[in-house]
Amino acid sequence: MTDPTSPSADILAILEARHGNPFGFLGRHPQEDGRAIVRTFQPSAHAVTVLARDGSGAWPMQRVHHHGFYQVELPAEAAHKPYDLELATYDGQAIRTADPYSFGHLVGEHDLYYFREGTHQRLWESLGASLCTIDGVSGVRFSVWAPNAQRVSVIGDFNNWDGRLNPMRLRIEAGVWEIFMPGIKEETHYKFEVVTPEGYLTIKSDPFAFYSQHSEKTASMVFDLNRYTWSDQEWMEKRARQDLYHTPMSIYEVHLGSWKRIPEQGNRSKSYLELADDLIPYVKSMNFTHIELMPVAEHPFDGSWGYQVTGYFAPTSRFGNPDEFRQFVDRCHQAGIGVILDWVPGHFPKDAHGLAKFDGTALYEHADPRQGEHQDWGTLIFNYGRSEVKNFLVANALFWLEQYHIDGLRVDAVASMLYLDYSRKPWAWVPNKYGGRENLEAIDFMRDLNRICYEKHPGATIIAEESTAWPGVSKPTDTGGLGFGFKWNMGWMNDTLRYMEEDPIHRKYHHGEATFSMLYAYDENFILVLSHDEVVHGKGSLINKMPGDRWQKFANLRMFYGWMWAHPGKKLLFMGAEFGQWQEWSHERSLDWHLYMGEEHAALQKLLCDLNWLYTTRPALATADHESSGFQWLDANDGENSIFAFVRIAPDGDRVYCIVNATPVPRKNYRVGVSEAGTYRELLNTDAPGYAGSGMINPLPLTTSDEEWQGQPWSVVIDLPPLGTVFLGR
Incomplete structure (x- = not known):
């Protein structure tokens, strides 16, 4: 039997890629007599020479194993000098490189401590692939968390994807593996080869990669994030002072891959730079204040729309590089224009190259499938109670806010994180330590996430997509809330869409559904949403949800948009809805831009443009969105006629009167109560001819009478159009 302490045992372990401490044997090792032994494994070289980096000497190495293991003893005067290796390869090349095993510890002790503690807020600078220079040698420092692996090697273009060649050093105190690879350039492809505790070999992409391949190709790529020079200083300084709660926020939700494709070039999606040329001017012309991007973090499957992420630190390479x-x-x-990014900390896919069973164990996820797997989606759930996993997610949020100047993160599927029994059978979940259904670790994670992000990036926002009645989602953490800035108003969306789908003759029986949202409008900081979720999976497009013939469908939708923009709460609309796309949205094709040729579609688009303009220029419509003082009913009870009348009020006294007629019956001489005497004008009418309406407008100045009405001391009389929303103001 081979002596396990002999060099031959070490050589055999290196050759078989099972050495537990490659840095303890490879590289330079001082001897007691002052000399040093250098060892290297170079199977592609027929000769190797050690060269003093200062040019003071060269020492040919002895081939001590026929598979390419070399060794040399350096004299005392050269034992501590920096050195390189010169490789004479079988194809006739002479390659000079620094020895990866000649470098000391790479990840700092403090970095490892804070990561283990779960508080490292710039974790992407310590883990992953970082271009750097060490001792005058340029290359890449690779580091990865895999505490239960028997062995981890970095593999890539630079070593023919051979896991035997560059096994990494284990920093046992944190379970982090590291190695510095000299000479590695930007966009080099790489992965990590991991040997699991059971001895199985698996190949993983880098969880911290800044740039990755997508779809069937899944290699990570080295990228320099320190090169780009930003030109948005004015925006960032203004953002830090901005009060989002009291300013307009009208959001255009976009799926980058299908917003506008290029059919004459194989129906390809536009690149980031092409979208900058086309999408940004469009959003600006439509007077939206923000774009919300469905997830751009790297994902292998187009059909997930980006919601099954494998590369949390990499914007997808489908549309270009990170810069x-x-x-x-x-x-x-x-x-x-502000940029909000959909962010997915609620689950991750089982793809073999991703986070699942990363080191052969349930590292990022829970081991128990009752806690660690979403049966509905076939995905895995993060172990929020593990400090390193929580650190990974919080640092990732900070990464997008800092490195990409993202203005907000919309956190997907918050309800699935809050409840341990989310979409589970009674026997298929594990209660918390108190016997309840609340996921206490996820709650702590979200509170820490929000507190840290708001401390580090004032002016940015974190938005919850939370579909239940969990209290205090957008309330401060120090008062027991989760600390989000805003919450999607799913209740408003469900109630109003259900109301709008009713035939107008039946709407009087559902009047309470349309007014119910005002009973809880100030419980949270709400965003009213008509998102992609409402136009997929057989739900049809928004225009097709509307009842009636073609004219009535467009009139209903115009009225509905006017009502939405008048209602308290920030606004979000999914792409294509602004011009009334007939088809249900599909990620595989472009929006139906040809519909601009139709008058009603162009008119609907103009209405959205004008609604955004009115919303952003009249303080009454936005500055008190989250305060009860900003809204007053004039008439909430006219169910028989399906009419809703209310006034929006700004702290500075600006008032906008909003009247909605949800039936196709015109209402001549409709009296509206107002708070001040004088003349009023129609600010916007969704039935105007310019919006392809019937033209029942109120063009002349409207003079008040002293007849008290709707609880107001004065009143004006208007013609209320069929299926229309009217805005009045001074």
């Missing part, structure tokens, strides 16, 4: 995505964000800011 090109930065340029897209930069140009949005220069145009005065």
Whole structure:
């Protein structure tokens, strides 16, 4: 039997890629007599020479194993000098390189401590692939968390994807493996080869990669994030002072891959830079204040729309490289448009190259499928109670806010994180330590996430997509809330869409559904949403949800948009809805831009443009969105006629009167109560001819009478159009 302490045992372990401490044997090792032994494994070389980096000497190495293991003893005067290896390869090349095993510890002790503690807020600078220079040698420092692996090697273009060649050093105190690879350039492809505790070999992409392949190709790529020069300083300084709660926020939700494709070039999607040229001017012309991007973090499957992420630190390479995505964000800011990013900390896919069973164990996920797997989606759930996993997610959020100047993160599927029994059978979940259904670790994670992000990036926002009645989602953490800035108003969306789908003759029986949202409108900081979720999976497009003939469908939708923009709460509309796309949305094709040829579609688009303009220019419609003082019913009870009348009020006294007629019956001489005497004018009418309406407008100045009405001391009389929303103001 071979002596396990002999060099031959070490050589055999290196050759078989099972050495537990490659840095303890490879590289330079001082001897007691002052000399040093250098060992290297170079199977592609027929000769190797050690060269003093200062040119003071060269020492040919002895081939001590026929598979390419070399060794040499350096004299005392050269034992501590920096050195390189010169490789004479079988194809006739002479390659000079520093020895990866000649470098000391790479990840700092403090970095490892804070990561283990779960508080490292710039974790992407310590883990992953970082271009750097060490001792005058340029290359890449690779580091990865895999505490239960028997062995981890970095593999890639530079070593023919051979896991035997570059096994990494284990920093046992944190379970982090590291190695510095000299000479590695940007966009080099790489992965990690991991040997599991059971001895199985698996190949993983880098969880911290800044740039990755997508779809069937899944290699990570080295990328320099320190090169890009931003030009949005004015925006960022303004953002830090901005009060989002009291300013307009009208959001255009976009799936980058299908917003506008190029059919004459194989129906390909536009790149980040092409979208910057086309999408940004469009959003600006439509007077939206923000773009919300469905997830751009790297994902292998187009059909997930980005919601099954494998590369949490990499914007997808489908549309360009990371700096090109930065340029897209930069140009949005220069145009005065904020960028919100969908962010997915609720689950991750089981793809073999991703986070699942990363080191052969349930590292990022729970081991128990009752806690660690979403049966509905076939995905895995993060172990929020593990400090390193929580650190990974919080640092990732900070990464997008800092490195990409993202203005907000919309956190997907918050309800699935809050409840341990989310979409589970009674026997298929594990209660918390108190016997309840609340996921206490996820709650702590979200509170920490929000607190840290708001401390580090004032002016940015974190938005919850939360579909239940969990209390205090957008309330401060120090008062027991979750600490989000805003919450999607799913209740408003469900109630109003259900109301709008009713035939107008039946709406009087559902009047309470349409007014119910005002009973809880100030419980949270709400965003009213008509998102992609409402136009997929057989739900049909928004225009097709509307009842009636073609004219009535468009009239209903115009009235509905006017009502939505008048209602308290920020606004979000999914792409294509602004011009009334007939088809249900599909990620595989472009929006139906040809519909602009139709008068009603162009008119609907103009209405959205004008609604956004009115919303952003009249303080009454936005500055008190989250305060009860900003809204007053004039008439909430006219169910018989399906009419809703209310006034929006700004702290500075600006008032906008909003009247909705949800039936196709015109209401001549409709009296509206107002608070001040004088003349009023129609600010916007969704039935105007310019919006392809019937033309029942109120063009002349409207003079008040002293007849008290709707609880107001004065009143004006208007013609209320069929299926229309009217805005009045001074």
